[in-house]
Amino acid sequence: MPLMLNLNFDDEEPIFDPLRSQKELKKKNLKKYETFIQKLYNIPKYKKGRKKGLIIKKYNNCPVKIELEDGKRGASGILDIQLDKKYLYRESYIVQQHFLSGAIFQSFYFPRLKNYCKDINKYIRRSSKLFPNNFLQIKDCKYCLYPGGPFGKKIIKYDVKISYQMQNASYKKKNSDNFADDLKKNIYTDMQLSSLFIQIYYISIVCNKKGLHHNDLKAANIIINKAKKKFVYTGLGKLKIHIKKGDIIPIFVDYDLISFKDIGDDHPASGTSEDFNFFTMKLSEKNPKIYKQFNDIIELPQYDQRINSKKLKLIFKKYNIE
Numbered sequence: 442m443p444l445m446l447n448l449n450f451d452d453e454e455p456i457f458d459p460l461r462s463q464k465e466l467k468k469k470n471l472k473k474y475e476t477f478i479q480k481l482y483n484i485p486k487y488k489k490g491r492k493k494g495l496i497i498k499k500y501n502n503c504p505v506k507i508e509l510e511d512g513k514r515g516a517s518g519i520l521d522i523q524l525d526k527k528y529l530y531r532e533s534y535i536v537q538q539h540f541l542s543g544a545i546f547q548s549f550y551f552p553r554l555k556n557y558c559k560d561i562n563k564y565i566r567r568s569s570k571l572f573p574n575n576f577l578q579i580k581d582c583k584y585c586l587y588p589g590g591p592f593g594k595k596i597i598k599y600d601v602k603i604s605y606q607m608q609n610a611s612y613k614k615k616n617s618d619n620f621a622d623d624l625k626k627n628i629y630t631d632m633q634l635s636s637l638f639i640q641i642y643y644i645s646i647v648c649n650k651k652g653l654h655h656n657d658l659k660a661a662n663i664i665i666n667k668a669k670k671k672f673v674y675t676g677l678g679k680l681k682i683h684i685k686k687g688d689i690i691p692i693f694v695d696y697d698l699i700s701f702k703d704i705g706d707d708h709p710a711s712g713t714s715e716d717f718n719f720f721t722m723k724l725s726e727k728n729p730k731i732y733k734q735f736n737d738i739i740e741l742p743q744y745d746q747r748i749n750s751k752k753l754k755l756i757f758k759k760y761n762i763e
Contacts (some may be wrong), residue, residue, distance in 0.1 A: 574668065629689075654703065668687060669686065737759070
């Protein structure tokens, strides 16, 4: 009896349609975003007046009107450290850009938007316990809604704006230049630069060991200022750095991309969660001469490697770091 060939394809799996899959993913993520906005819109936020006759305002139009033309623009917002009111202004546009990036939307951008102030304050609180002179505090944080968004009013009725007032990092400084600006002007001596690099190394290594990752640590996100008092860096065993009043110190700013673990492949800054490694990588791109000049500091072991105390002591001694 001849073999009969069955050509019934009814049980075959449907052909994968990438465009349909993208539309479904965008629709799903858009729904989550709109649900979050609706909850935010329905929560009373502002109280005006005294105890009697309180007037409760909902977030409608953002109550904080900020002009930051002179601020430093980053991936997620604008940081101004010069004026009396220090604000970081961040829109949800960067979140909406990743509606089609399923993994990073779910793992990073959307959770960060929902828990923004909580996450940033948690990072600052923990890092400031380790290094109270090198991180800025948030004085006030607001979620604001304003009409329309990047996709238009028909798709998203309201967009989200987050603004928070920062501690003044420009104490007695005449400008809001960051470390990247300073490096272009060549205003530091070799000893000052070596001290700053070793301080940045020390702070970033200790923080990473404690599960605190800046994730965007580069010269543009560091403000250099003078120490208001003497203090000591601790956290790397017996190795300590003594800072005198008036010494220049680094202040880490711009905490949009912080995390409490190594982010891995879905890194929002397309880099590494090893902060000093990321810092040196950006330094080699922007300032190759300085990178080569301080190569012995640049190549110090990272947080996930064994810290060689003898090597660190030699570096400290070479640059007269006590």
